[in-house]
Amino acid sequence: MSDEAIEAILPGPVALARRMGGVGSWMIRDPLRLGDDSDVISMAGGFPAPESLPAAEIGAAGARVLGSARATAALQYSAAQGLPELREWIATRATAQRGQPVHPDQVIVTAGALQALDVVSKALIDPGDVVAIDDPAFPASLHCLRMYQSEVLAVDVDDEGMDVDALAERLAGGHRPKLVYTVATFHNPTGATLTAARRMRLADLAERYGFAVVEDDPYSALRFRGEPVPPVSAYSDRVLTLGSFSKTLGPGLRIGWVIAPPALAEAITRAKRWSDLHTSTFVQFTLLELLGQPGWWEAHLARLPGLYRERCAALRSAVATHLAGVLEVNDPAGGLFVWGRVVAAGIGADDLLDAAVRRGVSFVSGPQFAVHRPDPATLRLSFAGHPPDRLDLAVRRLAAAAASLVA
Ligand SMILES: Cc1ncc(COP(=O)(O)O)c(C=O)c1O
Known part of the structure; x- marks a missing residue:
């Protein structure tokens, strides 16, 4: 058969989903x-x-896990939400940061902060929903939000982080974002940190207009000057926090988390489960082995x-x-x-x-x-x-x- 004849009976190219546009x-x-x-x-x-x-400490911790009675469990399927002990470790640190209790049931362990944003988006964004985002922004987060066919509303960033007054003007003008995504601490790319006053204002706006804030926070542990600023979640319950070990222990581990308001944790866990069942059990066990050594984490961060x-x-x-x-x-x-x-x-x-x-x-x-x-x-x-x-x-x-x- 000639090439033309073969082409005539082949189906056309497979069309990409609209969300890829x-x-x-x-x-x-x-x-x-x-x-x-x-x-x-x-x-x-x-x-x-x-x-x-x-590297050496992670290697030794992994070897101890595999050389112990936990080896089989570490290589098996595990809970979609993450290992309870790791969720408890994350909740304990978040409680201290916020000055408000965070329950381990609010924590979902993910393959990094970006997957945290992905499962949050999957659970919460319908096509056409408005999501406000820092401009400029971390491109992976922008692409992730666009993948769910959200309408992106750009809000300028200056030396003090997202221009919350500009956001307030948009809200007053009738825009109704469902989510406001921001990297409040050591923003990527500008390095800016949202001031405490702006965090409070953002939290007020979230309460008043009913949106949720997605506070992406992979960098706050990397402060080298000045005092920590309380997270936006210290001022409002309408905040989803995205966290990660990528910048402190290594992005190749692919371990991060979401801390969600209690009413949303189950839906986000479902979105996670039907994506990849769960985050690597072995890596979670290995991190627990490391983080369980008294003082290790604090000494590492220091x-x-x-x-x-x-x-x-x-x-x-x-x-x-x-x-x-x-x-x-x-x-x-x-x-x-x-x-x-x-x-x-x-x-x-x-x-x-x-x-x-x-x-x-x-x-x-x-x-x-x-x-x-x-x-x-x-x-x-x-x-x-x-x-x-x-x-x-x-x-x-x-x-x-x-x-x-x-x-
Ligand atoms: C703002 C922001 N969010 C998320 C990520 C991705 O982090 P992870 O490796 O935990 O997925 C990065 C990485 O550079 C980032 O800068």
Whole structure:
């Protein structure tokens, strides 16, 4: 049979679901992949510092689990909601953070904070529901919310986090979001932290207009300056908290959680169960083994601020030295990123990225985080992945890239 004849009897291509329409693959130029190339110093991804990941301790804990009477249980199916002891551990820490009791039944263990957002969205979002989100935003969260065919309402972020006054204006103007998604502490990408006053205002608006706040919080344990701000959940019961061990123990573990209001926990567990049955039993057992050692978690967390404070300061000082008049960066109190603005006339962050990659350094340009309003002068630099001398080299390469554009 000829090719034409075969084509004539084949069915047409399988159409994608409508929900795929507004959803990109990752960031436009996939800069995360650049981290694999050893010649390129990547300041692109949200990878925690390699030195901060307790590989040997996780390995030893996993071996103890498999060498014990728990081995079979650790390799079996387990409860969709997560192991009760791990949910209790998470609830105890959340209770201390909020200053309000959190019951382990409110906790659902997930494969990271992003799956937490996915199962929350699956349980709560119908096509056409309005979801308000920080602009700029973490692209994976934006894509996840769009995957459920929500109408996205962008709310600007400034130095103090989401502009809650702007949100209030939208609400007064008739917009009715079902969810308001925000990274209130060390926002990705800007590093901004929502002030306590704005958190209270957001909580008030949630009560008044009946929306739920989704507070995505993978970074609050990475504070290296100043005092913690109470979470939005300290001020309202209408908050779903997304948490994660990705930035403290390693994203490859894929362990995070949702803390939901009691009335929603069962539905979110159902959404989780019919996605993947449950999160890895073995990894949950391994973490419990580690976290069950008295003082281990506190000692581990205590090592992180020094590491990130030093790296953030090194990056900022290299920018001040080598890129004065070209790039200005902010001064976050924690997290993994600084947010920058190209101030040299005529240079956009995308052009700078092209030139930078040719000189062996990468970052993510600001427009890749835009929800509605790309700002071509902005960019995000991660200081997490490299010691001070490498960060200095990265910034010198960036300066050479900027100089080539000016020339
Ligand atoms: C704001 C935000 N939410 C969620 C995630 C994903 O976290 P996880 O690895 O726990 O899924 C990230 C990772 O960079 C993030 O920045």
